[in-house]
Amino acid sequence: MLFCPQQLVRARFQALLSAPYRSPGQWHRRSWPPNTRHALQYALNHTSTIPQRGADEHTVGETASEPTECEPKQDAAIDCSNQVASNPRRSYKSAGPRQVSKRAVKRALFSEGLRQSDATSVHERLNHEIQREKRTLSDKSIAISTISRGRSIYNAKGKGLQAWQHAYEEFYKAKHYQRKVNDQSIIPSLNQSGEAVLAKIQEDCNGTFRKFWEGTDREFKARHWQALAFWLLENDPKLFLNFLIVTMKGKETPDFTMVADCLLYVDNFYYEELKDWTTGPRAHGYSWIIEYCLRPATWPIVAPPHKGIRLYIRRARPYGVRLAFRTMKARAVQWKAETQLCFVNRFVQLGDIDRALNALKLIPRLNDPIFTMNSQGVLRHCCKLLTLDTVEDGESGRNFRILPQLLEMGVKPDRDMMNVVLANAYKTGDHQLGADMLQFMTNQDYDFDSYTYVTLLTNAVSRGDQARVHELIREVDAQEEIRKNPHVANKIFHSHYVFTAKHMDIDADPTGVFYSMLDMYNNLHDITPLKDLLIIPPHYKAREDGAKMPPTPMALYIMIATYFRCGSRVSNVQRIYQRFHELVRQGHPTIAPLAATDHTYNEFLIALRKSSRAMHSCVRIVEDMLQPPARLTIEHAKPSYRTWAILLSVFIWHRRPAAAEKIKEMMAKHQVPYNDVTWNLIINGYANAQKVPETAAAMKAMEAQGFALDSYTMKSLRYLRDPERLWVAVDELDRAAHEADSVRSSTTQDSAAVEDALRDEMIEKGLQKLGDKNKPKD
Known part of the structure; x- marks a missing residue:
């Protein structure tokens, strides 16, 4: 029996990963009957544990509509009414997809108040798409598809959509390759009437042009919209967004494919310029216009433009992404594996584990041979999802939350996935669990890469295991490719800093430690940024043995911290900070990124805090963090909890x-807000100043906020000359709090008694009146 939670997790890992006759989805240990061996071996040799569907079962579009645990229950009712068969592999008895009748199209258009004259073109287009995609739609899906197509201003007979596709392709390539359009004649151009409309857009898009556009007929809109869109995309993308908002209002709108193409163009070439764009009195932003113009309610069910849908998923806000996922499932919109993986990636970014897993579960049902559950594209997304994995207490004990579900889907971990699992195992705090995972990777002949060694070095440094660090460094030195990897080199550099400079031995020579770190830095990185910071001593001779890569922010931070911790006068620290602040303000390509975190600023504060002459400099450092220089290319860090402490x-x-x-x-x-460190500092200050009542009040406030008194708190209390007074003060505060609670309770009881008395009196009066009315008249 294993009673230790960490041992229980280790046992489950071994039961899952080590047993030769476990199916990919089996997680817990159990004994198998002899007659199941063949089935298990079959499961191990296949990428998916999803059972095959018969010809008479529902296909991809219907299966995708099944409700999941994290979706509203009403989706199940919607899904049952929207049974749609979308699998191109059909039974030999089937005569092909069901055709949409023209009568059904007219009925749907009439119900929405759309033009009946467009029924023929909508009918032909919809049936053409159904035959091409081999989809069979339910009556409700037919109605939704008809309305979606019927709203388009390009449903009249003609070559509007085909002309757009050719023109947009040439227009996009010209911008992408930074060349002129090869055939200008295929790009719709403005005529005299179109130029008059453009003048209205430039004059007042949300006013004059909006009223004018609402008053025009469909033919006028279809004749001018494409030319206006191309001109605005090329000359004024910001104004195009306002133009698009206006033309997307009302029952008659541009075709969804055209709108998606335009927004893809804007997103690919002007996102950095427009990401902070706003419009209207409510200051709607870039994400809002994506959500409005590409809203899921307008998505075509058959042959939707998936690039536009993926743009919506990437740019929409969290609610919009969840709405899109529900809509695709409820309406059985035809999807692709790339779109599902886009959902997975977006939900991972939002930290929504349940929906990410639900989106991933739909991949096998698409039967895409390129995107199987063990294809590289799917495995990369599984790696990202595993970075959110945690150990949780469940009905069967402690277990990982995400990994078992991935294995049940038929995912077979590769080296990259096992690297993430290894890192997650070490994060649990159970070193033996990580060792078990490492042993499994060794037994399965996984080749260790840079990620593996960075994980192992990180764990060894966090445990203070210097012998293990040296062992790993010897393994790295024997592999030239890994030794030259910048991430591994910086991690080794960090480990050297932790064991020599950060936790310096009392017998160590600070000068020798600094030059040892400087030599190691010089072997890895360009030394010029340290010279710019005025840290390099004048007599130091750097080795010139070829071009070296620029230092990472972490490497620069380590050298600054080493310089301060190895002993530096306050005047030197102040001088270096002035130089650092100047380089950040100038946007130095290597120094400025240090301002993106609080670590370097904190090192300056630590180096200055013991000098009474440097208190003003400490305040100035925090003021600089609160008021960063303008025109910075990076996001300047604000003071953190540690900075304030x-x-x-x-x-x-x-x-x-x-x-x-x-x-x-x-x-x-x-x-x-205060944390435990802040409260301990406050208590320390009051205790040093012999302010007993304030010390007691701070202790009570610390406990009230959920922080327990720890060893640091008790250490601060030793500064009190009369500790008995402290406990008397604490008792007085407890007594005062108890009395306040009693007064509050009695007040509540009194008010309740008064309310009861008033209510009884009112009831008595009501009964008396009722009795008077019921008395017989004389």
């Missing part, structure tokens, strides 16, 4: 309680 410790260390109170006010102003 270090600044607060500066004034507590130098016994400046008034200044410490000012820092607490600044934290409240910037809505920075």
Whole structure:
């Protein structure tokens, strides 16, 4: 029997991954009857455990509509009414997809108040798509498809859609390859009437043009929309977005395919310019226009433009993505594996594990030979999904949440997936679980790559296992390709910093430690940025042995921290900070990225906090973080919890309680809640100042916010000269809190008693009146 939760997780890993006769979806240990061996071996040799469907069963579109645990229950009712067969592999008895009758098309158009004269073109287009895609639609799906096509202003007989496709393809290629259009005649151009419409758009798009466009007929809109769209896309993309909003209102709108093409063009070539664009009194942004113009309610059921749908999934806000997923399932919109993987990727970005798994479960039902559950495209998305995996307590004990479900789908982990599983195993805090995973990878002859060694080095450093780090470094040195990998090299550099500079031995020579780190840095990176920061001593001679790669922000941070921790005068730290701030303001390509996190700023604060002359410099550093320089190409970091805690410790260390109170006010102003470190610093300051009532109040407030008094709190209380007074003060606070609760409780009871008395009195009066009315008249 295994009673330790960590051992239970390890046992399940071994039961899953080690047993030779386990199906890909089997997670728990169990004994198999002899007659099931053949079936298990068959399951192990196939990529999917999904059973094959018979010819008379529902196909992909219907299966995709089944409700899942994270979807609303009403979806099940919708799905049952929208049974759609979309699998091109049909029974030999079938005579082909069911044709849509012209009568059904007219009835659907009439119900929405659309033109009956378009019935012929809508009928022909819809039947052509059904035959091409080999889809059979339910009556409700036919109605939705008819209305979707009937709203398009390009349903009249003609070559409008074909002309658009040829023109857009040439227009897009010209922009992509930065060349002129080869055949200008295929691009719709503005005539005299179109130029007059363009003038209205440029004058007042949301006013004059909107009223004018609403008053025109369908033929006028179809004649001018394409030419206006191409001109605006080429000359004024911002104005095009306003033009698109206006023309998408009403019953008659541009074809969904055209709208999707235009927005793909804008997104591919102008996203960086337009991502902060807003319009209208409500300041609608770029994501809103994608959601409005490509809303799922307008998606065609048959042959939808999947690139446009994937654009919606990528750019829509969380609610819009969930709405799109529900709509595709409820209406059985024809989809592709790439679109499903786009849903998986987006849900992973949003941290929505359940919906990501539900989207992934639909992949096998598409029967796409390119995107099987063990294809590279699907496995890459599984790796991203596994980065969200955690260990949870379930009905059968502690277990990983995501990995078992992936295995039940038939996914066979490759090396990249096992690397993520290995990292997740170490994150649980159970070193033996990680060792078991590593042993499994070794037994299965997985080749270790840079990701594997970075994970192993990270775990060894976090445990302080210096011997294991040296062992891993020897393994890396024997493999030239991995040794030259920048991520592995930086991790080895970090491990050297942790064991030499960060936790420096009391007998170590600080100068020797610094030069040791500098030599290792010089072997990996260009030393010029350190010279720009004025950190390199004048007499140091760097080795020139060929071109070296620029340092990563992590490598630069490590060298700055090493320089400060190995002993540096306050004046030097102040000088280096002035230089650092100047380079950040100038946008130095290597130094400026350090301002994206608080780590470097925190190192400056730590280096300055013990000097009473540097308190003003500490405040200035935090002010610089709160008011970053303008025109920065990076997002400047704001002060973190750790930054505020270090600044607060500066004034507590130098016994400046008034200044410490000012820092607490600044934290409240910037809505920075206290954590356990902050409370311990406050208690330390009050205890040092012998403020017993304030110390007791801070302790009570710390407990009220859910933080337990720890060893650091007890250590701070040793500064009190009369600790007995502290416990008296704590008892007084407890007694006052109890009395306040009693008063509050009695007040509540009294008010309840008064309400009961009033209610009884009103009832008595009502009964008396009723009795008076029922008395017989004399």
